[in-house]
Amino acid sequence: MEDPQSYIESGILEQYALGLLTPAERAAVEAEAARHPAIAQELAAGQLALEYYADAHARELPAGMRDRVLTKVLAQVGSAAPVASASLRADVDALAQPQSAPGEAVVRPLAAATPARRGWAIAASVALLLSLIGNGWLYGRWQSADHDLVALQEDQSRLAANTMVVEKKLGDARQQNAVLRDAEFRFVALAGTPAAPAAHARVLFNAVSRRVYVDVQRLPAPPAGRQYQLWALNKGKPVDAGVLTVAAAAGERLERMKDIASAQAFAVTLEPVGGSATPTMPIRAMGTI
Amino acid sequence: MSDTLPISPSTASEEDLVQRLRARDESALTLFYDRYAPALFGVISRIVKDDDTAEDVLQEAMVKIWNSFPAYDAGKGRLFTWVLNVSRNLAIDKIRSRQHRVGTRTQGLDDSLAAQRLPAAESFRPEHIGLKEIVQTLVPDQRQIIDLLYFGGYTQSEVAEELKLPLGTVKTRARTAIKLLSKLIR
Known part of the structure; x- marks a missing residue:
């Protein structure tokens, strides 16, 4: 292989630090760095320089961003919240299922009916139609109740997270206040x-x-x-x-x-x-x- | 009374943070945010050029960092370098998909060149000495190339093509700029 100095001069370490290399090229650079301390040192210096460059662009964070981001991140990495809403949805679906079943079960061919039974058949059809419409309406109500419940549950967990943050801040503030008021x-x-x-x-x-x-x-x-x-x-x-x-x-x-x-x-x-x-x-x- | 004051460990060291993230300790995310969010948000917002999008990307980056933390190898570099790269890649993916929708790549480069000529946004912390030192250390040509490579998501060949410079010149300027930055730290 080439000597470490000309490897360093080739500029590949800067490309590594800037994130411009393919995974295979990265692995090759890492292997060289593992073999030659001079290369490892140069690589670390370049990375540190870009850390410094990135840090120089650090910004004041917008108000309220900390709570928003942390709440969302914790909700996504935590296991509790998503499982709860998934099981709720399953429960609601399970309840909604049998509702449509009776409607389908009652359907029978009307052609075979005798004239004497036709009146009953018509009455039954009307009843069935009404029942289907009723079921449809109830199912719609279930669906929107499902959505409302999920939305409310999300609201509630967001509020609970906010409350925890606020309580922690309040506790900190109280205790800092105690120090500030201590005459000693x-x-x-x-x-x-x-x-x-x-x-x-x-x-x-x-x-x-x-x-x-x-x-x-x-x-x-x-x-x-x-x-x-x-x-x-x-x-x-x-x-x-x-x-x-x-x-x-x-x-x-x-x-x-x-x-x-x-x-x-x-x-x-x-x-x-x-x-x-x-x-x-x-x-x-x-x-x- | 003051006995119960919750005392943060006098330094949330990087090692400590790495250990807690590795142990899947969710409270590490708060420490992580306090320590790195200002820099990550600065870099991401510089790339996506919109604070709302930047906030979304920061949040995605934290979730990604948490989920792929087992892939982090402390032997290959510091935590800050790793999280910067994860965040930067997400931000660049974001603008690439956006540029893809809007039109050509060239247009994106023009935008970012125009952004170069603007004075530093007032949202940068005025008392922050780092940026001032950088402006004093790097000549505009060097800074432009580093910005395109680091914040623009361009390869060296793409920068050379767009700026009508030989590839060798782009490489030399990038290398010189990083060397100058290194000296600034020592």
Whole structure:
């Protein structure tokens, strides 16, 4: 085979990362990457670059989209809801079936009837016709009741899912409120540094219980591969207080960080994902107690 | 009181997410959404150019990711790369079936070239530094080619044909652009 460098130069790795190869070509590239670390490294770098490119196009999500998408996705992957409505439909169909059967069973040839019995036959035909019309009407009612039931059941499961989401949010909000009202917590405002002038966050620090919560007002979205990390400064020394989740960095909720025994100030830096043992990047926001 | 505060694990790491998805833990889908939806929605809406369609595609992508998760091989690449490709392919399938209905392929390319010339949509987060850095790093020619390849669903030969460029030039620009992006991260 060609040497790894000219393989890399051929541009096939970029085609792989851009998703332009057939499954067979992909498998061939993966085999080369498995054989040559240089190729694997180059391939990973290209994929990471496109992750970064994709992430740069990240958007604010439209209001209400989270609940809509999650409810639909959970309904599709979950087994409970579809089974319930399928069995309901089967029940309704089973009930609807025998209704049309008696009508058909009564049909007999009228030609063989004697004149004396003709009156009865006509009466029976009229009765049969009425019965068929009645059955047809009832069947129509059944069908629409079936549809209504299925629609109502879907509404109900959607409402139940919404209620669960709302209850969970309410519980979270109550508990966050309890922290905010606790007089033991001190509020430390973190202001943005020149590296991130718009940054603004608060730390809630309870010196007795040693609890630390972070409450982000505004932090620029971290680029791919980076994550915000909180530091407690104790006698000038930075102590790791944990990394911020995506939701916390976006200011969606109060987040509990690592317990801190003693601190005079708090600071935030942008570290590689997973955080660092000591700060490696410039401070983005800082505040003293 | 505060003892019962539901504390999210300090990081929903990718490994943790992969494990939970593999264990068919449905709550992982919420974590997945919080972590990846902004980027996936950004990419999908860039491809399908309509927010309602993009929301549908995102939802389809999440169902597909859940259903075909056993096919994900962490040894072959990161989760984000995999989910980006699943979402991108669904979005591209969507516009291809639409273009098929509306008319020719060329028309689609013209549309996406026109979209290139527009200033960045205001729906992009203004404080988001990534896009700004990219605009500063890539020259328009490079960016156009990456956008057509990544967001347009075109092959390199199709891009070469439409832009009346030699295939070699398209390949070189794509390669240079990805190299420059790599440097931006390091």
